[in-house]
Amino acid sequence: MYLTRLMYVSELTPGVDIDVPQILESARRNNAKAEVTGALWFGSNLFIQVLEGGRRAVSSTYHKIAADSRHGNIELVECRVVSERIFHKWTMGYHADTGENRSRVLRYSGHNELIPREMSPESLLGFLSDLNLSDKHY
Numbered sequence: 356m357y358l359t360r361l362m363y364v365s366e367l368t369p370g371v372d373i374d375v376p377q378i379l380e381s382a383r384r385n386n387a388k389a390e391v392t393g394a395l396w397f398g399s400n401l402f403i404q405v406l407e408g409g410r411r412a413v414s415s416t417y418h419k420i421a422a423d424s425r426h427g428n429i430e431l432v433e434c435r436v437v438s439e440r441i442f443h444k445w446t447m448g449y450h451a452d453t454g455e456n457r458s459r460v461l462r463y464s465g466h467n468e469l470i471p472r473e474m475s476p477e478s479l480l481g482f483l484s485d486l487n488l489s490d491k492h493y
Contacts, residue, residue, distance in 0.1 A: 356409040360437045361417050362479060364471045365429035367400040373425055379449050386446040391416050394442050394483050396469075398452020402426065403471050405483055407440045433476035441484050450486040459485050 367373065375397060386392065391408035404420070406413045413434075421429050442448060450456055452469075460469045463482040471479055 356411075357436045358438065358440065359408065359410040359413045359434065360441070360480075361406045361413050361434040362432040362476060362483075363402075363404055363417065363420070363429055364432055364479075365402045365420075365426040367402070368425055368427040371425050375449070375451075379447055382447040386416070389416060392440055392442045392445055392447075394445060394448040394450065394487055396450045396452070396456075396483060396486070398469070401469070401471070403479060403483065405442060405480065407437070407442055410436075430472065432471070432479060441480070442487055445487070448487055450483070456486055 379395075382395070386406075386408075389408060389412040391406055391412050393404060393406040396403040406416055408416075417431075417434075420426060457467075457469065459482060461467055462485070463478040464470065464474050466473070469482075474482070
C-alpha cells in the first residue's frame with residue numbers, strides 16, 4: 356500500500372447551507388474506518404482539505420467529496436506518494452477561519468488574505484501543517 360497525500364480546494368456551492376459539526380462527525384467516523392487522516396480549513400465559503408492514507412482509501416474519499424453537491428469549483432492541488440503522514444493524529448482536524456488562524460497566512464502567502472489558488476502546494480501544506488501544530492483543533 357502506498358501512503359498518499361491529496362490536497363484540494365473547493366468553494367461552497369451558492370445557496371447551500373452546511374452544518375460543520377455534522378460534516379466533521381461524519382468525516383471522522385468514515386476516515387477512521389478507512390484509516391484516512393487529514394485536516395480541513397473552512398472559511399469565507401472556501402474549503403481546503405488534506406487527506407492522507409492508503410492510495411485507494413484516499414482516492415475513494417476524494418471522489419465522494421468531489422461528487423458532493425456542497426462542493427463547487429473543486430480543484431485538485433496535489434496528489435503524491437509520501438513517506439509519512441503529517442496529520443497522523445487527526446482523522447479530520449478542523450481549523451476555522453479565525454483571526455488567530457488568519458494571522459499565519461502571510462507567512463505562507465504573498466497576501467494577507469488567504470487565496471489558496473494563488474499559493475503553491477508546498478505553501479498550502481505548510482499553512483495547514485502550521486495550524487495543525489497549534490493547540491487549537493476542533
